[in-house]
Amino acid sequence: MRRSHLSTRIETDLLGDRILPADALYGVHTLRAVENFAVSGTHLHDFPELVVSLAMVKKAAAATNNELGLLEPDIAAAIDAACDKLISGEVLKPHFPIDMMQGGAGTSTNMNANEVVANLALVGIGRQPGEYDMVHPNDHVNLSQSTNDVYPTAIRLTVLCGTEALLNSQRALVEALRRKGVEFANVLKVGRTQLQDAVPMSLGEEFDAFAETIEEDVVQLESVARLMTEINLGGTAIGTGVNAPKNFSTLACAHLSRVSGISLSPARNLVEATSDTGAFVSVSSVLKRMSVKLSKLCNDLRLLSSGPRAGLGEIRLPAMQAGSSIMPGKVNPVIPEMMNQVGFQVVGNDLTVTLAASAGQLQLNAMEPVIVLNILQSMRLLANGMNILRERCVDGIEADAERCRSLYDNSLILAASLNPIIGYSRAAKLAKRALAENVGLKQVVEAEGVLTATQIALLFDPTEHA
Structure with a gap:
């Protein structure tokens, strides 16, 4: 990393040099992703819950690498503190600007997290963003990991x-x-x-x-x-x-x-x-x-x-x-x-x-x-x-x-209840007559004399169907 002047810094990847704001917590990989994938308008920072999960993974990985002796304790501690800031929501915009829709199977998202964690860790130990000789996005934050896991x-x-x-x-x-x-x-x-x-x-x-x-x-x-x-x-x-x-x-x-x-x-x-x-x-x-x-x-x-x-x-x-x-x-x-x-x-x-x-x-x-x-x-x-x-x-x-009662009283829905008493065919004829004459089913049943007064009272009693 080189500083071109106080407000910017230069980072280098396999494609060459790029200029970033001096205080940007993301790095060159994130910058290229922003340029490549300005497609959906939906960004990683729009899903802070995913940022928190990424930070949790990085925190767990750092703890594991420290436990296995692969990561120096002071670097592991700096990464841990940086992850905690992300998990608490203390840091988000504008440091996670990449588009959610991207090529590379999520590599841009993983590198965005790696770079922000590394730079937060650097700031936490009194160094400047981009001074990756102390805490590196790949060599330290991404140690023993791949985007694919x-x-x-x-x-x-x-x-x-x-x-x-x-x-x-x-x-x-x-x-x-x-x-x-x-x-x-x-x-x-x-x-x-x-x-x-x-x-x-x-x-x-x-x-x-x-x-x-x-x-x-x-x-x-x-x-x-x-x-x-x-x-x-x-x-x-x-x-x-x-x-x-x-x-x-x-x-x-x-x-x-x-x-x-x-x-x-x-x-x-x-x-x-x-x-x-x-x-x-x-x-x-x-x-x-x-x-x-x-x-x-x-x-x-x-x-x-x-x-x-x-x-x-x-x-x-x-x-x-x-x-x-x-x-x-x-x-x-x-x-x-x-x-x-x-x-x-x-x-x-x-x-x-x-x-x-x-x-x-x-x-x-x-x-x-x-x-x-x-x-x-x-x-x-x-x-x-x-x-x-x-x-x-x-x-x-x-x-x-x-309104419910009015529709109920004017309907023919009790015709089905006639089936066990007079059979489907006869009940259908009564319903058809009631519809054709635009009268209630009860009126047709009474006119046809197919039920007793007691049966009619029970059949057309609303409490029997409530």
Whole structure:
């Protein structure tokens, strides 16, 4: 490293010299990545949780190298202190400027972390950024590691750390829907299949079913998250552990478990674990499943609240904003609409993850950057979306019991209850007559004389179907 004048410094890599700001914590590798990959506009600093995971990996690696006598204690201590600053969130922008979408299988991300940790360590011991003779990004911070084990390990750790927030959002939404199920338990309504009147149900049953369908995915997410606990740290370049001591993987996993507070274990086959992205596909698939079910739920909320005069109108959603620049008084179901769009995005993200996973070749998948970008985006969208859906929609939903009862009384849904008494064919004829004459089913049953007065009273008593 050379200083051209007080405000800049010169760093050199295999391609030549580059000028950086003197106080920049990143180095020449990061600078070239910024220039090469200005593509998505989404940067590493936009996902601080990934930066924290990278710092945890570097901290664990430094502790392992120190334990094995590969790293001098004072250098290990300086790296450790630097990592702690990143883990605490003390340092972030503008030192992690690289684009999340990048070539090189994550090398730019790993080198960005290596350079920032090295320069933070240098500043911590009273040296200047870029004085790598004391603490070097590759020789010290990246010692016994490769991008190919650091990057996927950090991704897995990030997913694990983010899973609890996502689970909390799910559980809170489930509880909100359960409360509505209790609140609406006695509101009798028309149950529908294929958008046609079917059989009686309560609005409470409908909302309790919403809760159940979301709660099912809590179990699915908990299960798939466990796939993330098996890491390939110590496999280095392709999983053979080249340039790392034989017991590095076991020790590094133990240190990383301590640092992160999450129980991690070395993969059984580090070569396989370095090239295989199947666990990411599984996680993304569950995120897609969640989004599909949430989108269906929101479709139902929009249908049930449609109107206010010419739709179903069985529930009222909280009014969040004026719905039109031309139609006075119009209020739209904007929160469910937002959640629908979240669902569409997550489905698209899952397709990207699937294609990227299939694009792996031989001992490495170079498409991991787009995998992590899409998984982390999906997790963030779903967590934020479910919180907003609960707080600004579900919690404030009201039932229009009068509208539900009116639709119920004018429907033909009790025709199915006639089947055990008079048979399907005869019941169908009565329903057809009621529809043709635009009268209630009860009126036709009474006119036909097919049931006794007691049977009619029981059949058409709302309390019998609540």
